[in-house]
Amino acid sequence: xxxxxxxxxxxxxxxxxxxxxxxxxxxxxxxxxxxxxxxxxxxxxxxxxxxxxxxxxxxxxxxxxxxxxxxxxxxxxxxxxxxxxxxxxxxxxxxxxxxxxxxxxxxxxxxxxxxxxxxxxxxxxxxxxxxxxxxxxxxxxxxxxxxxxxxxxxxxxxxxxxxxxxxxxxxxxxxxxxxxxxxxxxxxxxxxxxxxxxxxxxxxxxxxxxxxxxxxxxxxxxxxxxxxxxxxxxxxxxxxxxxxxxxxxxxxxxxxxxxxxxxxxxxxxxxxxxxxxxxxxxxxxxxxxxxxxxxxxxxxxxxxxxxxxxxxxxxxxxxxxxxxxxxxx
Amino acid sequence: xxxxxxxxxxxxxxxxxxxxxxxxxxxxxxxxxxxxxxxxxxxxxxxxxxxxxxxxxxxxxxxxxxxxxxxxxxxxxxxxxxxxxxxxxxxxxxxxxxxxxxxxxxxxxxxxxxxxxxxxxxxxxxxxxxxxxxxxxxxxxxxxxxxxxxxxxxxxxxxxxxxxxxxxxxxxxxxxxxxxxxxxxxxxxxxxxxxxxxxxxxxxxxxxxxxxxxxxxxxxxxxxxxxxxxxxxxxxxxxxxxxxxxxxxxxxxxxxxxxxxxxxxxxxxxxxxxxxxxxxxxxxxxxxxxxxxxxxxxxxxxxxxxxxxxxxxxxxxxxxxxxxxxxx
Amino acid sequence: xxxxxxxxxxxxxxxxxxxxxxxxxxxxxxxxxxxxxxxxxxxxxxxxxxxxxxxxxxxxxxxxxxxxxxxxxxxxxxxxxxxxxxxxxxxxxxxxxxxxxxxxxxxxxxxxxxxxxxxxxxxxxxxxxxxxxxxxxxxxxxxxxxxxxxxxxxxxxxxxxxxxxxxxxxxxxxxxxxxxxxxxxxxxxxxxxxxxxxxxxxxxxxxxxxxxxxxxxxxxxxxxxxxxxxxxxxxxxxxxxxxxxxxxxxxxxxxxxxxxxxxxxxxxxxxxxxxxxxxxxxxxxxx
Numbered sequence: 001x002x003x004x005x006x007x008x009x010x011x012x013x014x015x016x017x018x019x020x021x022x023x024x025x026x027x028x029x030x031x032x033x034x035x036x037x038x039x040x041x042x043x044x045x046x047x048x049x050x051x052x053x054x055x056x057x058x059x060x061x062x063x064x065x066x067x068x069x070x071x072x073x074x075x076x077x078x079x080x081x082x083x084x085x086x087x088x089x090x091x092x093x094x095x096x097x098x099x100x101x102x103x104x105x106x107x108x109x110x111x112x113x114x115x116x117x118x119x120x121x122x123x124x125x126x127x128x129x130x131x132x133x134x135x136x137x138x139x140x141x142x143x144x145x146x147x148x149x150x151x152x153x154x155x156x157x158x159x160x161x162x163x164x165x166x167x168x169x170x171x172x173x174x175x176x177x178x179x180x181x182x183x184x185x186x187x188x189x190x191x192x193x194x195x196x197x198x199x200x201x202x203x204x205x206x207x208x209x210x211x212x213x214x215x216x217x218x219x220x221x222x223x224x225x226x227x228x229x230x231x232x233x234x235x236x237x238x239x240x241x242x243x244x245x246x247x248x249x250x251x252x253x254x255x256x257x258x259x260x261x262x263x264x265x266x267x268x269x270x271x272x273x274x275x276x277x278x279x280x281x282x283x284x285x286x287x288x289x290x291x292x293x294x295x296x297x298x299x300x301x302x303x304x305x306x307x308x309x310x311x312x313x314x315x316x317x318x319x320x321x322x323x324x325x326x327x328x329x
Numbered sequence: 330x331x332x333x334x335x336x337x338x339x340x341x342x343x344x345x346x347x348x349x350x351x352x353x354x355x356x357x358x359x360x361x362x363x364x365x366x367x368x369x370x371x372x373x374x375x376x377x378x379x380x381x382x383x384x385x386x387x388x389x390x391x392x393x394x395x396x397x398x399x400x401x402x403x404x405x406x407x408x409x410x411x412x413x414x415x416x417x418x419x420x421x422x423x424x425x426x427x428x429x430x431x432x433x434x435x436x437x438x439x440x441x442x443x444x445x446x447x448x449x450x451x452x453x454x455x456x457x458x459x460x461x462x463x464x465x466x467x468x469x470x471x472x473x474x475x476x477x478x479x480x481x482x483x484x485x486x487x488x489x490x491x492x493x494x495x496x497x498x499x500x501x502x503x504x505x506x507x508x509x510x511x512x513x514x515x516x517x518x519x520x521x522x523x524x525x526x527x528x529x530x531x532x533x534x535x536x537x538x539x540x541x542x543x544x545x546x547x548x549x550x551x552x553x554x555x556x557x558x559x560x561x562x563x564x565x566x567x568x569x570x571x572x573x574x575x576x577x578x579x580x581x582x583x584x585x586x587x588x589x590x591x592x593x594x595x596x597x598x599x600x601x602x603x604x605x606x607x608x609x610x611x612x613x614x615x616x617x618x619x620x621x622x623x624x625x626x627x628x629x630x631x632x633x634x635x636x637x638x639x640x641x642x643x644x645x646x647x648x649x650x651x652x653x654x655x656x657x
Numbered sequence: 658x659x660x661x662x663x664x665x666x667x668x669x670x671x672x673x674x675x676x677x678x679x680x681x682x683x684x685x686x687x688x689x690x691x692x693x694x695x696x697x698x699x700x701x702x703x704x705x706x707x708x709x710x711x712x713x714x715x716x717x718x719x720x721x722x723x724x725x726x727x728x729x730x731x732x733x734x735x736x737x738x739x740x741x742x743x744x745x746x747x748x749x750x751x752x753x754x755x756x757x758x759x760x761x762x763x764x765x766x767x768x769x770x771x772x773x774x775x776x777x778x779x780x781x782x783x784x785x786x787x788x789x790x791x792x793x794x795x796x797x798x799x800x801x802x803x804x805x806x807x808x809x810x811x812x813x814x815x816x817x818x819x820x821x822x823x824x825x826x827x828x829x830x831x832x833x834x835x836x837x838x839x840x841x842x843x844x845x846x847x848x849x850x851x852x853x854x855x856x857x858x859x860x861x862x863x864x865x866x867x868x869x870x871x872x873x874x875x876x877x878x879x880x881x882x883x884x885x886x887x888x889x890x891x892x893x894x895x896x897x898x899x900x901x902x903x904x905x906x907x908x909x910x911x912x913x914x915x916x917x918x919x920x921x922x923x924x925x926x927x928x929x930x931x932x933x934x935x936x937x938x939x940x941x942x943x944x
């Protein structure tokens with residue numbers, strides 16, 4: 001148990017370390033000398049030039065040895081200093097990100113959890129019912145094959161434009177007062193629903209397909225045969241199969257988190273939903289490299305944290321890992 | 330004469346596959362009596378495990394073809410699945426070949442047993458688990474194993490626990506399918522004795538012990554049935570089978586084994602030449618004729634089951650010519 | 658023995674050719690390839706020219722309608738499809754190759770090589786790749802199809818490595834491979850004669866999944882405006898549509914049809930893959 005978690009933690013720490021290093025190295029070593037491009041861009045910014053140049057001396061420290069630059073980079077990182085945004089000048093990048101990341105969490109957490117649960121249930125049903133299987137499976141293939149942002153466009157077109165049930169941009173209307181009041185919450189949920197629905201549906205297919213195959217595999221396993229020989233009902237055997245089939249699905253969740261987060265980033269762009277994805281697009285369009293890097297770092301942190309949570313859940317539900325009988329990492 | 334718990338008449342079950350029928354169980358007749366352990370022996374692929382599956386767990390491609398199997402008077406072949414479900418574990422039960430792999434990895438042993446008996450309307454309460462603990466004690470296991478997962482148990486422990494689970498509702502008839510094959514010699518003896526104990530204590534009404542190891546059967550079985558390539562070959566009291574085999578296959582099988590209780594001082598061990606026939610779309614005739622030293626033209630017809638002695642039946646056209654040379 | 662082996666292969670081929678999913682998948686996929694190859698010849702327009710009036714719904718002249726500015730959406734889609742196929746082939750191949758090599762080395766040699774390679778694999782696995790792709794692509798001012806394919810391919814291999822590793826492990830421990838190892842036959846020969854022969858079907862299925870996976874990753878990049886800097890790609894077409902508010906303006910053909918073509922392509926790959934899975938794993942066939 002300890003071995004399992006510590007091994008995982010080590011991987012996450014190394015990943016974080018690499019992410020920071022990439023962040024540091026890319027502007028310095030990429031072809032095309034991006035830093036000079038950056039500097040020339042800043043010269044056009046009124047009033048901000050001194051601040052930005054100060055920022056450069058500090059975080060890039062271009063006249064210092066590389067190793068010193070590297071250490072300084074880490075130091076300012078731990079001080080929460082990711083530089084100043086150009087797109088929303090002169091707000092510190094960390095503050096811009098803090099405001100945006102809440103939207104990602106609000107969108108992602110329910111979408112991931114709900115689609116995982118519903119997808120697994122539907123898949124399990126599909127695995128034991130041939131009729132349901134034939135009807136649902138093509139639909140699931142379609143969902144899992146659709147690029148998130150394209151599906152977002154379809155959802156936006158159908159529910160937002162044709163049926164006009166839901167708004168298709170921003171997190172809330174400019175007419176409501178943000179705060180803990182009913183009109184705002186209602187308005188917020190209305191804006192939230194379509195991006196949520198997109199993430200929910202696209203993921204759903206993958207979970208359902210995975211669970212369907214797991215159920216079929218479990219059904220032909222020896223313990224299922226044994227239980228049936230001893231007169232256990234289909235329902236009980238199915239429940240056992242589901243319990244075991246869940247395990248690889250949790251591992252699958254860990255593997256797919258990155259894709260899901262990427263999907264969320266793109267979905268946000270379609271709905272102009274002000275999370276990290278939308279922010280990142282703005283940053284790319286405005287060549288706001290500090291902001292791009294900040295977003296990158298926080299996406300990495302978000303995915304690593306989510307992975308860690310999944311690991312803990314996995315450890316709780318799989319006795320083999322809990323009792324250290326298997327070193328599966 | 331003791332009551333018959335199981336009566337099998339001309340039972341046939343084939344594997345229906347793309348290319349035709351694999352006739353793995355082709356007309357077998359025998360009884361199992363109360364209080365008896367019947368040994369079933371033969372080479373792998375002779376149909377003994379198919380017999381076990383046919384009796385308790387038929388899944389495609391295995392299909393029942395004809396014949397009857399009466400368990401306590403009821404024909405379990407023609408019984409609706411829903412009805413038969415109720416008989417399982419209570420009246421008929423099995424210790425499967427894959428006992429070491431028969432546990433769900435995510436359930437504690439206790440949950441597993443509890444769930445299984447609940448399916449038969451028995452509440453897994455304290456009284457029930459006390460009984461389970463008693464049974465575990467019989468096999469030298471501490472009741473604490475109930476709170477473990479299968480991964481925490483050794484192979485021998487799993488085998489013993491499966492035996493306890495399969496017999497927990499005191500079934501009238503228990504199929505023990507190759508339960509000693511995966512174990513070392515000392516555990517084999519333990520497990521075999523355990524089966525006899527379960528019978529002696531009246532926990533199980535009767536048992537069918539399927540194995541390819543005749544020497545174990547000699548220790549615990551009252552009668553032995555020999556099968557060859559899906560056909561019934563011979564059945565009789567253990568002593569008779571060992572001392573006076575009337576089927577050439579039984580003879581060859583005995584000759585190929587070291588110590589089955591008789592002195593082989595002067596005799597060399599002999600293997601059986603050739604391999605069993607493929608059972609796919611196989612035609613009539615004695616299936617052993619390709620390897621049989623006593624083969625005659627008559628053997629192109631499927632031999633009939635004949636009584637040669639009290640309780641001793643054989644399916645061989647030439648059984649009268651066989652058997653004399655073993656008396657000497 | 659050889660005859661039986663031969664017969665066995667034919668059985669799989671038989672099941673593959675009678676599997677509905679495989680047949681449907683292959684038909685659609687072939688259709689898409691033909692569309693990508695001959696599509697540009699079928700359309701009188703070029704992908705960047707203003708081919709007619711703007712805001713035209715699908716018609717005989719403009720199969721997929723026109724954009725707000727009057728570009729022909731069908732033309733842009735088939736050209737984009739070409740670029741998508743190119744990315745799929747190149748990136749899919751790169752990812753499959755890296756994944757197979759790393760997975761095989763880890764599984765075959767075990768011990769510290771396994772530990773080290775799996776550590777690297779797991780790191781890549783938890784890395785949010787789109788974010789990494791974005792940051793790489795963002796700093797590359799000029800990007801061709803090749804650059805995009807390499808970037809995508811270099812980041813898409815981890816799950817393949819893990820899968821191939823466990824396959825190698827299970828095959829390695831089978832008798833015949835052990836026999837070859839004890840007899841001192843070289844690793845390359847074992848790889849070629851024992852392992853590759855047994856994993857061919859598996860690797861083929863991995864390749865199909867990588868093909869569709871890398872296509873989706875690349876389209877995501879294109880949608881962010883980080884695709885190839887020249888030419889047209891499906892992601893770019895969709896990005897333009899979203900940027901120009903095509904949905905709000907009701908130009909569904911612009912916003913939806915190019916993505917639909919892509920989705921159908923990916924679905925066809927999925928069908929082939931699942932069908933083959935049923936062919937190679939009889940347990941799934943039972944359903």
